[in-house]
Amino acid sequence: MLFNKLVIPLVSAAGQASAYYLPSYFHEVTGQQLPLFVGDGSLRATEHSCPIDLPLSCTNTSEVGDSCCFEYPGGVLLQTQFWDYYPPVGPDDMFTLHGLWPDLCNGQYEQFCDDSSNIDSAQAVLESFGETELLEKMNRVWKNFNGHDDDLWTHEFNKHGTCMSTIKSSCYDQSTYKKNQNVVDFYKKTVEIFETLPTAKWLAENGIVPSEEQTYTKQQISDTLNARFGQPVYFKCNRFNALQEVWYFHHLQGSILTGDFVPIPAMMNSGCPETGIKLLPKNFKPPTPTDPHQPGPKPTGDGMRGFLKPKGQPGCIISTGRWYSSGTCAGFTLVKAPFGGYNMKSSKGWCGINSDGDLECSRVMKAMQFAYDKEDGYLTYGGTYRWSADDVPKAWKQVPIRPGYGGTVEFKLHFEAQ
Structure with a gap:
């Protein structure tokens, strides 16, 4: 097996990183406890061998690089x-x-x-x-x-x-x-x-x-x-x-x-009412909805069409996926994805998150999955409602935006039905 270099903090009872150690592994043939690393920073060992004293994912107090024995960043x-x-x-x-x-x-x-x-x-x-x-x-x-x-x-x-x-x-x-x-x-x-x-x-x-x-x-x-x-x-x-x-x-x-x-405890609160919950049998057929006043934009045959606007901020998102405060807003379409959520596209093509972590819509982007809350109209990506940018666009400047907390300006992204 090949391992990337890994340095792991030794955490004290108070939760502070008091020292660092290089993990080792037990060599079954020689009976020796050997370090994980050889001269080039890689290891050749028994397939899937890992030290038994690794920390739990997400509990280290200092950043840990990717390895074959420590799941990161998705811990x-x-x-x-x-x-x-x-x-x-x-x-x-x-x-x-x-x-x-x-x-x-x-x-x-x-x-x-x-x-x-x-x-x-x-x-x-x-x-x-x-x-x-x-x-x-x-x-x-x-x-x-x-x-x-x-x-x-x-x-x-x-x-x-x-x-x-x-x-x-x-x-x-x-x-x-x-x-x-x-x-x-x-x-x-x-x-x-x-x-x-x-x-x-x-x-x-x-x-x-x-x-x-x-x-x-x-x-x-x-x-x-x-x-x-x-x-x-x-x-x-x-x-x-x-x-x-x-x-x-x-x-x-x-x-x-x-x-x-x-x-570990769930990282979000359960989305069910306090009482009146049913576990419906799998042969149950729900009644036909009678209330025509459903929140959110109405889907068309090609999806839901609308504008994207940073909540509480000037301007809107243009067809490339950038934030712009001058000119007219671009139209976006939300299309239900096959396995939940929505794919989004503009006149430039499908929208997704590029290698820089920014929203991009173009012919070369593949369709990624977004979530859309019909009740409040917010568009989310990667489990977060929050979007951010390095600055508010001025005059004719176009500013990249990204999901999560990564810029000095933070906002929610609102999908306004056309």
Whole structure:
């Protein structure tokens, strides 16, 4: 295995970094405790060998570089599950697997991190490795709401798996590594973690079962899942007050493949009412909405069209994705993405976050996923409502904007329907 150089703080009981050490590993042949580093800063050791005394991800008090034994920067690992009842998806008595996501330590996240590692078909990769049993499990529990499960599996690796530092192909012994072994390992680990979190079984053990009439309290669901998982769990309801998503948060000690997933409290509050929550059976068909006055812009056949304006600031976002205070606003279109959220485009092309971390719309950008809150009209990216810039544009100056807290001017980005 090859490791990048890693320096880790030794943290005192008071939480302060009192010293630094270089991790070592136990050589099984010689019986010696050896340092991780050789002359060029790399290590050749047993595949996936990691020191046992690594800190948990996101708990170090000094920045740690990427390595094959320390998941960074995505040190919060979320295992996400869905309960889709209309149309019914997956077994009637099981929440289905959605993914394993590496969020940043501040609750935001990166996506589509390495185009060179993308795959075209998860099923084809798994079949090439003879992973028949794994495919059978995935076909049963890892379901796409829109059908075509392979599309979801492929999307999950390309969006999230490529952001995991400890399963990069360079972390394998290159003399034995077969192309896409890390892809296979990503799917194996995701299913493995899912199988340790039987949400529907845990709920049923406490009398919370699918029903069109029975309702439950937020406290009942919270107490049940928290007791089984060992930490507060995030769960979400839809507009019918029906339970639909459950997210389990972890820190990680070691690598994705061989490390310990340690439960931590959810980094957000659960989005359900205090009472009247239903767990609807998977054959339930919701009533046709009768209220025509739904908040937010109305979708057209090509998506929702509108302007983007920094809340409380002059000007608007132009078609390149930059902030401009002179001239007219550009039109943007939000198109529902296949696996949740929205893709956004302007006359210049698809919009996404470029290598500098800025919003860009162009012919060369690939479509990335944004979130849009119909009630307040705000556009979010990477788990944050906040956007920032280095300055407010003046005269004919165009200013780049970026998601998160990275500039001297901060604002929310409002999507105003045309």
